[in-house]
Amino acid sequence: MLNDSDIARLEAIVGQANVSVRKADLEAHSIDESWFEPHLPDVVVWPSSTEHIAAILRHANERRIPVVPWSGGSSLEGNPIPVHGGIILAMYRMDKILEIREDDLQVVVQPGIVYDNLNAQLRRLGLYFPPAPGSADVATIGGMVANNSSGMRAVKYGGTRDYVLKLVVVLPNGEVITVGSNARKSSSGYDLVSLFVGSEGTLGVVSEITLRLIGLPEKVGVAVAVFDGLNDATDAIYECIRSGLTPSAIELLDAATVRVTNQQQGLSLRETPTLFAEFDGSESAVEEQLEFLRELCEESHCIDFQVATSAEAREKLWAARKEARESIKQSHPGQTMISGDVCVPISRFGEMVAFVHEVSERSGVLIYAFGHAGDGNLHTETIVRREDPEEFARGLRATEEIIEHAIDLGGTATGEHGVGLGKRQFMRKEHGASLEVMRAIKHLLDPNGIMNPGKIFPDTYLRRTNVMELLREGAKTLGLTLGPKHLAAFETYYRELESWNRRFNLTAITGYEDVQCKHFLDSLSCLLALPQEDKPSVIPDTVPLQRSARRLWCLDVGSGAGFPGLPLKIMLPEAKMTLVEATGKKVVFLRHIVQVLGLQDVEVLHARAEDVGHMPEHRECYDLVTARAVAHLAVVAEYCLPLCRLGGRVVVPKGEDAHEEVQAAQRALAELGGTLVDVKPVSLPGIPGRRYLVVLDKVARTPENYPRRAGIPSKRPLR
Ligand SMILES: Cc1cc2nc3c(=O)[nH]c(=O)nc-3n(C[C@H](O)[C@H](O)[C@H](O)COP(=O)(O)OP(=O)(O)OC[C@H]3O[C@@H](n4cnc5c(N)ncnc54)[C@H](O)[C@@H]3O)c2cc1C
Structure with a gap:
């Protein structure tokens, strides 16, 4: 490039x-x-x-x-x-403190300064910047601003956003602006400081940051409370927050996390759910609050409660919490950790933790749960072996379930780590229509999409002039005009496919040009076999007639990485689409890409077509059934015709052997209630040789004994 x-x-x-x-x-x-x-x-x-x-x-x-x-x-x-x-x-070289405004409790820094280094220099003035992420020794202030990071002290002191007063930002066109002021508060216009905080480098580059600071507390005290069960621990957290105590940190580790921390840090904590709390302030206030917490924990049946006020004892106790993620990592060398950091209202925190454990048990994958409990922020680490696609898929699904549940509880997909690549697919569920407002802001500030493309939004892509050009031109030969939204969707589809394919081996066709022609265009060619009135309205000569009162029901057998079902769905947004796929890793990709593309009314069935064909809710229900690169036509007919409604249509893209396959499938068609309508030649740019669409109509009910048992149609095709 x-x-x-x-x-x-x-x-x-x-x-x-x-x-x-x-x-x-x-x-x-x-x-x-x-x-x-x-x-x-x-x-x-x-x-x-x-x-x-x-x-x-x-x-x-x-x-x-x-x-x-x-x-x-x-x-x-x-x-x-x-x-x-x-x-x-x-940004490493921009790591200076530019000015310390001691009288105003403010500091002006360049973005590359590391959190711990900044606080080390402020400490001698009795000041500090409190968020305290677990990565304090590497995270920079610029990165913290961009991710709106927080950490253990957010429960009392808030996150990064609460401390940023002023920013110098370089916009994508090179213009330099200053947002905010040195005033502690302001009602002056839109809050652009807050807009840039948490924007993950997608709106511009932050080159100077003014932070407000607070004074170092006189005294700090730490308590560790041990519980037999998770419910007791989360009850204690809730009571602590509800009763007006103001811990500067309150952290939860589940039993599994305590276990690996003991192993890796050489500690000897009891291996049950454990709560770490920190209080700061005057000596008497700290003592009073620790005592009050002891009473609350005892009421919640805690089985051990220890207090440490000396710096050394505090450090030792906190080591378990601080090193939790590292301990998990060290305990699973070579394995993959899929991180989560949902945040829910405090009243739902206990329910959220219980749900994580339930998901772990149900899905059979190990999930550690720990986090900044006081503000409802729960970290999860799902442990999987990446070389086992099935286990990896289960781990991903488990993490997704946790996030979806958090959003359903009124929470958020990410409390502090940001959206990045990992949480994009939940943005629509979490933000609904306001996601479009965010997108409009992105477009206003970065019309060419150069800043950190592919992040935050489910479907941002770099606005290049040649986006999906081959597809757009090829579609014209099919009579289709693809608009910017279609092209954006296909571009995103390509990016996700390409990225997932490196792990999952979903398709052998991966090049940008090849995917446009051999996957997308080839899939879209199925539209040529639709009755005129069902074609998408972007086909200019369409007469928009409804064949039936309901919208089109489509089913794609053996969808693989989604072809042709998903390209068809992109062009037929009103249609209901069911994708049937038997391979677990492909199912996970399909669910992911459906979410990323924001497609509504798509069902992904992890099943074999022979089984789906006997399910009453699917049998003979669909107006259009497709199957591409699945099997010989005689076999495909046995998969597809039982699912097609009487009067519906089956479309099967085929290569040079189409006519031969049709001949060999005569008996199958007759037996299964199908009739051949057409073997339509299609010539597609970028695909050597001729392609054909085998078009079948369903003219009689399929006998009940079809499809035969899973595996039989391919072993003994009806010929
Ligand atoms: C062990 C461990 C523990 C962690 N604990 C916590 C925790 O407790 N709380 C928490 O919030 N996070 C935590 N994190 C996540 C991470 O450390 C934070 O999000 C951190 O703030 C990232 O800062 P960074 O400097 O590494 O930024 P990077 O990872 O380099 O960048 C972060 C984002 O900011 C953008 N960016 C960077 N600099 C700028 C700039 N100058 N202008 C505009 N955009 C910019 C980047 O493009 C990227 O999108 C943890 C991570 C680890 C590994």
């Missing part, structure tokens, strides 16, 4: 030594701490001033080159992975 003159331009801006295309540098910026696949950028650039960033963005915007800011790379949701390649803006 970048050419030599782009590199030369970047070198002219920041100096040759600050631009690298070395493999080691590209690899170091290809993956964060998440489980996603790495993706190489084209180049890494180290700016050292706002002016550098502005000049780089101006050039990138003109040339439509993706730009991804990168600070500590410690994100857990793929937030800084450059999925579209392009430029990594590595």
